[in-house]
Amino acid sequence: MKILLTNDDGIFAPGIQNLCKELEKEHEVVVVAPDRERSAAGHSITLHHPLRAKEMSFEGIESKCIAIDGTPADCVKIAIESLLEDKPDFVISGINAGPNLGYDVLYSGTVSAAVEGLLLGVSAIAISLVTDDKWEFSQGAKFVNKLLKEYKRRDLAKDILLNVNLPVDFNGSSRITKLGNRSYTNSFEQRLDPRGERYYWLAGEAVEEDNDEETDVRAINEGYASITPIKLSLTAFKKMENLRKWDL
Structure with a gap:
């Protein structure tokens, strides 16, 4: 399969x-990723300056690698619309260093890159490793290869992406999940600069409440990988008829 690989790290x-x-052992891979970390970039795209593409080489990697001075969504968009001769079979975003659970997906550059693939008609997977300090990616990479093989045998709608989170000590067990409840408290820390002027540093601690056994948060906390199907449509269809009754 032809795979476009990107990330937000x-x-x-x-x-x-x-x-x-791992993927280039069995697939045709092209890497198009930001030239620097763009975590929490969401689905932003670049409008006010040109994007520059620079081909890179890395030890132990045979695939073509291109760095873009833009966002994760930029990378997928420019790759599919300009850089690649043929549309890829998959967009895979990751492996992210840190979780993308619950409401994280609304901010995540990792997930947004996968969403951009869907918008351009390409099946997509976002994958993250839930850890702060132990960066062991080899098991996760092997799991992605396994997931791709199963994906190829099955039928999944083109408007759905798979958001995958892996526990740091992944043993191969996974659950199909829904997005859980994960938000942040005390988000901004106020400090003073040397001139006595206030500034704010985004920090905060994750809060995980009311997560039943079907959520991605609960699966990760119990040592399972979570695989969450996410749809593009945000329309609350059940509320449309009620809104039509409003005096507008």
Whole structure:
């Protein structure tokens, strides 16, 4: 299969390089990723300056690698619409260094890159490793290869992406999940600069509440990988008829 590989941690990140080395054993891979970390970039795209593409080479990687000075969504968009001769079979985004659980998907550059693939008619997977300090990506990379083989045998709608989160000590067990409840508290820390002027540093701690056994948060906390199907449509169809009754 032809695979476009991207991320939001940047082209130099160990997660994407480990995944590329694993996937290129069996697939035709092209890496198009940001030239630096663009975490929490969401689905932003670049409008006000040109994008530059620079071909890179990395030890142990045979696939073509291109760094873009833009966002994760930029990378997928420019790759499919300009850089690649043929549309890929898959867009795979990751392996992200850190979780993309629950409401994280609304901010995540990793997930947004996969969403951009769907918008351009390409099946997509986002994958993240849920850890803060143990960066062991090899098992996750092997799991992606296994997931691709199963995906190829099955039929999944083109408007659905798979958001995959792996526990740090992944043993191969997984659950099909829904998005859980994961938000942040005390998000901004106020400080003073040397001139006595206030500034704010985004920080905060994750809060995980009311997560039943079907959620991605619960699966990860119990040592399972979570695989969550996510749809593009955000329309609340059940509320449309009620809104039609409003005096507007």
